[in-house]
Amino acid sequence: MKQNKVLFVDDEFNVLNAIKRAIIEESYKPFFAVSAAEALEIMEEQDISVVVTDMRMPVMDGLSLLKIIKEKYPRTVRVVLSGFTQLSQMLVTINQGEIFKFITKPWITEEDFLPVIRQAIEYYNLQMEKDNLSKSLEQRNLAYQKILRAMEQKQAQEKEGLHNLHEINEWIFSYWRKNIRLVIDESTEKLTALDEFIDVVEETYLTYLSQLSTAVDVRTTSNLINNIAKNCNTRLFINNAANSEFTTKGKHEYLLMMFRILVHHIPEQYKRISCELLHKSLAAETLELDFYIDLQRYQLSVSEKHKLKISCALLNKIGNFDKMTASLEYTGDKLNGIRVTWEVGTPSFK
Template structure:
């Protein structure tokens, strides 16, 4: 561990030599300067714990030096060693420069001079330890506050997830109840019941896989790449401005869109539609059909209607919804996500 440093300043060489002899056996490193300017040069490269300076010096006097040291190194303990004995002068110096001790010349080494420096060093060390402890406490307080905020965010998110699961559970229950009623009334082919139940459960469990929900940052290129994996070809996805960045429930957006695409491929060829990801705010994912019988595809497919209804409910959990435009042959997932670029 480096020894603490005490800087002595006096324009009289004889005084400095006397101090050197006095502090020879002390447990600190003693540095010496013959002027205020030299003292400031030393302080640029050294951490000075205690400064002991004469008051009456040419060019820069002791008071000027003390004021500068208070400004550039406020933790340095300042002691005056001077022949000034008039009370007004002493008080002026103490008040303007924050003096720890005022020692008059001539002094007694063992009774006054050395004890004063030791006391100053002890005060410096105590203050430094206090500041370090305070800094540690402040850092811990920040850490604990961050942990508390994080825990509160988790609890808030869990509450939202629980409410969303309850909402989706009600939907699934009602769908299954409706299927049961249709079976009782012979309104549905019983051979298709297992298929519909499996379809509903598959979507439901895919939704549960996105729990716990979390917001993620993503750009359009990342979104397009995720949609292309194992489902559609590169040519089917169109997007612009890949540097546009959004933040939202990315995993659920992907789950919802992929589920819809997989079902569409059961009723259409791959080349019958394309995905258009709009960079406009809010973010929209549109499925644009080339098929002339787009209306018939939607009207005849009970599975597709069922899936869109369930997905629309899932989308509502993060403020999105599906819209179907028969005239323009579009199925569109309208999100409420605005780009980070426009937010800034």
């Protein structure tokens, strides 16, 4: 605990000198003022625990000083040291200055003076300890509330994820039944298409399950671009066309999953795949990210295009819950590229 500071105020130098002799062995740090104005200057510069003041002083008396101290420094303990003991004045002082104790002049050092100062310091320390405990409890309460909100948010996200999973399962099995009916004649071409479909569904579905439950987080543009490249084994090179840095808030892991699945179905011999990133503001605290994966110079087989088509259909169903889309873009039969969009929030940092 830091050292307590006590301020003694009296316009008589002989009184202050007597106080200096009386407190020479005390543990607190003393300050002395010969006027109320000087006392207030010291109060501005020092963290005073106790102020002991005379009542009768020129210009500003002790009562006026105590009223100012009470208003500006309510935790400072106030003690009156005075030879003026008229009852009416004492009552005014008590009522308006909230005095802890009175010490009358002349005093007996060991019986009247030192014990009162020590009690005042102890009272001040108890007040500060109470304040610190209150602040500590308040901070702990805020921390517990924050933890509780985080747990509630996570629970809500998990519940949402399970609900989304239920809808995705319904869609997958419906799509599956539809494709099975198409190959009921067991033609080789249709069986191959079904095998490809099952492979893509299994891969996408298991990758999606591995992401549950994805939490909402905040990332910068450069961080997001680096994360996508890393998730695609550094095969995808994203150019931030606007060359601007912004921050997004959302389920970024789902976006990384979409890129990982799509790039996986582009033949491995293509080591450097170009992607352009554009963005535009939709509304307050909302952006649309537009990623365009350029495939014009690549020769993809019918099977690879089919897998990308199935992947986009599945990813659109998954991404629909978080306003993410993936679509193939053609010129006639020529596949030009893949466009991935995401309507994402931006944190306000208030």
